[in-house]
Amino acid sequence: MTINFVNSKNINREQLERLYNDVEWYAYTQDVEVLQHAIEQSLEVISVWNGEELVGLIRVVGDGITIIYIQDILVLNAYQNQGIATQLMQQVLNKYKNVRQKVLMTEDAPDVRHFTKRMISYLAIRVL
Template identity: 60%
Template sequence: MISYLKTKELTQQQLFELYEDVGWTAYTKDIEQLQQAVQHSLSVITAWKKNELVGLIRVIGDGLTIIYIQDILVKKEVQNQGIGFELMQQILLEYQTVRQKVLLTEEAPAIRHFYEKCGFTSADKGDTVAFVNLS
């Protein structure tokens, strides 16, 4: 059974294990910075299997006019069980009055399908344009 908890109080080890499991190693190169980023996020909802952190979604923004879904990740062993969808639904409910809900992710059919199922429209299919500066 998976339980969900709104918390920013996560150990470096818990974060390291989750982010490493999904291959987000750019974050784990500076685990202290990742922990601080999580603690400074607007909102963090976590998914737990017993005492193991298996999922997380975190949001940055002002919480009134815009939120940016910075991270949503679920450990490989429990993917495709609705955990990511539930994390997203909880965040969208928490910020239902916010007009702009934004995220940036890589392109892949399964990823596109997941976000469309969550109610998002790709910028290439809507009236918006996306820009990014990766320098």
């Protein structure tokens, strides 16, 4: 398995839909065109690929100078608990290390809560 991190907002609609559905973020996939437009308008998008398969992504919004919001961070269920989400967070926080406010926006689901608690202690970020 070769995992590649790609900094690009150009992601195929079907791949986006598959990823968001796999993690049960169905509100996003009710209108995949809107989701794709949101991805394109984001400050930063880092996607994770195993060959041609989209396995994860992180999406950042904000001004990139005084504040960033980590809006989405998701990894296909089959690839979770392998450190991919942590690597995505590290890449974003390294790039925006001089930004004063870093906010993680997240769902209130048990599996997400577990990850969020690990990230708070590990990366010292603010969660809303």
